[in-house]
Amino acid sequence: MENKKYNPYDQMLMVLESAAQKLKLKESDYVALKHCERQLQVAVPVVMDDGSVQVFEGYRVQHNSARGPYKGGIRFHQDADMDEVKALAAWMSFKCAVANIPYGGGKGGVKVDPTKLSQNELEKLTRNFTMAIAPLVGEYIDIPAPDVNTNAQIMGWFADTYSRINGRYTPGVVTGKPPIIGGSLGRAEATGRGVMLVVKEILKAHKKSIKGCTVAVQGNGNVGGIAAQLIAQEGAKVVAISDISGAVFCDAGLPIEELLAFSKQRKLLKDYKKDGVKFVANPEGNQMVLTAAVDVLVPAALENQITKDNADKIKAKFIVEGANGPTTVEADEILNKKGIVVVPDILANCGGVVCSYFEWVQNLANYYWTEKEVNAKLEEKMMIAFEGVYKKAEEHKCPLRMAAYMVAIERIVEAKKIKGYYYG
Ligand SMILES: NC(=O)c1ccc[n+]([C@@H]2O[C@H](COP(=O)([O-])OP(=O)(O)OC[C@H]3O[C@@H](n4cnc5c(N)ncnc54)[C@H](O)[C@@H]3O)[C@@H](O)[C@H]2O)c1
Structure with a gap:
């Protein structure tokens, strides 16, 4: 990775600029989208198990609210910083607009390696972070959700802490909660399910079937692991998958259900052993997954993974972006020239936020749907x-990323025009 030079917010601005130009927008129509409406940085103290106090840096960024309350996950990661969270917030504005759900975009993060915390420390960090950003969130204001290294339990702590501050049960302040306390059935799988549906659809659009096609997945978490499982259930062969430790490969198709059950116990792929399954440690394993000779590649780990350094080596015919921002602008140009079809993040992984929207609707109504209903609506x-x-891309003869941004920007700009710019 080239994290020092790479600024995800600049990457977002470049794509925004080209899409706005393709739409022939006046600068005044979209200039507000280049800025985040609000940025909050907080210090989160935690009394550690050994009695010491550690202070973690946290962020909540609200990019745009033209279409509704801010919506977007919270990430716990040692590399989280303000620029990353700003980019992720902007991508959420565009994603919610592409999915046509009534939200703007926001995102949060804490600079921490959660694997180094005990469960007790993780709970304290989550609750203190919730207190720190509480003045800016709310069920009709800004609604967080899970992202990298955060899960349903963490969302449960968030909902409980916020409800105590608010003095009343407020489940709609956060989504991705466990179903027993107001989470939606199907939410945990929704992003991966959406990725699987998009893989099927893009193959269908190219007169190919998912049955028998080969797939490589980078990342074995909530998005990558579930996507791999559902893609395999559709009859595809998942031949490679990676996590933070390395990657496993099997040309005949990996035993995905077994692998998923294994990683659910918080175990890493480096410790998985089975005849016929080869393990290669990172960084090599990761690069081998990205450049595997497969029909479909699903990057589902972090941003900045497909860069100008490896884009030329990619052999997949289709890339379906499970992660946010996995492909840099330079890499995208190389992939387009090579004729590789890229389904962009703001479309490919929008299943998570769509289901979060369903969870929020159910919370506000206090009326809950069956998993079958949720999956059908998703x-x-x-x-x-x-x-x-897809139609926009055909109409403008442009790549799907450009088309997705065009759809999103048109919708946000239209809403903003109606609302106006009055702050007086
Ligand atoms: N969780 C959601 O609902 C959701 C929704 C939309 C988009 N996303 C995006 O999807 C991506 C993954 O999120 P997640 O929720 O699955 O996170 P997660 O924490 O559940 O899983 C991340 C996975 O990536 C692996 N990983 C981390 N660094 C890696 C590296 N350098 N090489 C290979 N693997 C690596 C981890 O080991 C883990 O398997 C992120 O970009 C996130 O923003 C998540």
């Missing part, structure tokens, strides 16, 4: 979003 929303972007 599929419907995903198909409409896919069709809208």
